[in-house]
Amino acid sequence: MALAATRAAQLTTTGLESLGWTDAEAAQVAAHAHVARVFAVHRSDIEVRGPQGLDRIDRATAGGLDGVAVGDWLELTDGGGVARILERRNAITRKAAGEHVHRQVLSANVDRLLIVTSCNQEFSLRRLERYLVLACDCDVTPEIVLTKADLTDQVAGYADQAASLLAGVPVHAVDARSAEQVGALVASLRLGETLALIGSSGVGKSTLGNAIGAPNLETGAIRKLDDKGRHTTTVRAMFPLPSGALLIDNPGIRELQLTDCERGISRVFADVLSLAERCQFQDCQHGAEPGCAVREAIADGRLPARRLESLQDLRTEQARNAEILESKRQRARDIGHKYRKLNWSKRAKRGQ
Numbered sequence: 153m154a155l156a157a158t159r160a161a162q163l164t165t166t167g168l169e170s171l172g173w174t175d176a177e178a179a180q181v182a183a184h185a186h187v188a189r190v191f192a193v194h195r196s197d198i199e200v201r202g203p204q205g206l207d208r209i210d211r212a213t214a215g216g217l218d219g220v221a222v223g224d225w226l227e228l229t230d231g232g233g234v235a236r237i238l239e240r241r242n243a244i245t246r247k248a249a250g251e252h253v254h255r256q257v258l259s260a261n262v263d264r265l266l267i268v269t270s271c272n273q274e275f276s277l278r279r280l281e282r283y284l285v286l287a288c289d290c291d292v293t294p295e296i297v298l299t300k301a302d303l304t305d306q307v308a309g310y311a312d313q314a315a316s317l318l319a320g321v322p323v324h325a326v327d328a329r330s331a332e333q334v335g336a337l338v339a340s341l342r343l344g345e346t347l348a349l350i351g352s353s354g355v356g357k358s359t360l361g362n363a364i365g366a367p368n369l370e371t372g373a374i375r376k377l378d379d380k381g382r383h384t385t386t387v388r389a390m391f392p393l394p395s396g397a398l399l400i401d402n403p404g405i406r407e408l409q410l411t412d413c414e415r416g417i418s419r420v421f422a423d424v425l426s427l428a429e430r431c432q433f434q435d436c437q438h439g440a441e442p443g444c445a446v447r448e449a450i451a452d453g454r455l456p457a458r459r460l461e462s463l464q465d466l467r468t469e470q471a472r473n474a475e476i477l478e479s480k481r482q483r484a485r486d487i488g489h490k491y492r493k494l495n496w497s498k499r500a501k502r503g504q
């Protein structure tokens with residue numbers, strides 16, 4: 153049976169801590185519960201690690217495990233099945249506007265989110281702000297990694313701009329191919345700490361992962377092309393690093409759309425929002441209104457104008473996505489209503 157090894161294991165904190173077990177998980181299960189962490193999610197099965205090592209769980213046998221994500225903790229039954237997915241400390245989610253509000257969980261129980269971007273034309277403050285909003289909205293501590301530092305002589309400029317986006321956010325600038333250059337990052341990793349990498353395709357996430365010790369992540373340079381000629385990381389998986397930390401390599405994200413991220417926005421744009429509190433009018437749009445503290449700060453150089461533009465763009469985008477979502481929901485409700493009516497009239501004809 154797939155879970156024999158894990159099932160036989162007792163809950164030993166020593167083994168589990170190296171897998172990222174924390175008090176938050178311990179509080180959810182009995183002292184002798186059998187647990188395992190999800191290391192990879194495939195279509196038909198998932199790979200888990202417990203105190204006894206690696207195991208595979210067949211998804212059909214375990215009841216599908218809908219919504220299971222890399223980084224999740226599972227409580228296992230004595231019979232070798234899956235009792236439940238433990239409540240997550242946090243989850244990096246992408247909110248997709250489908251027929252129903254769909255939250256795609258990219259990774260769960262993450263301690264540090266490394267937002268990867270490169271020191272070339274890919275570098276965009278707007279994009280970085282979006283990722284920071286996502287991280288803050290998901291309650292994950294963000295860090296910024298600037299790769300391809302070897303391709304520019306403007307590294308300090310890139311790093312300063314990135315650091316200006318969120319007070320205290322760590323910024324690491326590296327040639328991601330160099331084990332020596334990622335040394336400081338590696339030295340900061342702790343046993344059982346879960347890292348996730350996020351960023352556009354091709355910025356060097358897999359290269360960075362390899363440099364910090366993940367075994368053989370496929371990088372663009374050696375990867376086969378898919379049928380549309382793109383290089384992409386498709387399987388989501390977590391890897392134990394030599395430092396004792398765990399690394400989740402997410403697939404490259406083409407376009408990050410934000411919906412319903414007001415909490416993240418309020419953290420990343422705290423500078424603009426705290427100024428806005430001092431505007432004369434409560435509903436100030438920071439345009440031509442008198443007594444606008446935001447405009448004043450822009451005029452005397454305390455706030456870069458682009459911060460206000462970014463905030464306004466994100467708000468507009470959120471409102472637009474919320475509208476799209478609402479009209480999709482309404483359509484789904486209408487279809488459901490028509491369907492119920494149809495069933496009702498059929499039943500009425502049958503005299504039921």
Ligand SMILES: Nc1nc2c(ncn2[C@@H]2O[C@H](COP(=O)(O)OP(=O)(O)OP(=O)(O)O)[C@@H](O)[C@H]2O)c(=O)[nH]1
Binds near residue numbers: 299383384403
């Ligand atoms: N010069 C230089 N090249 C780099 C650096 N980091 C990554 N590269 C190269 O950039 C290309 C893309 O790197 P990947 O690591 O595959 O990028 P990725 O972000 O994992 O891409 P996806 O899996 O598609 O999301 C590869 O050819 C790397 O060798 C760097 O710091 N300097």
Ligand SMILES: [Zn+2]
Binds near residue numbers: 428436437441445
């Ligand atoms: Zn104002």
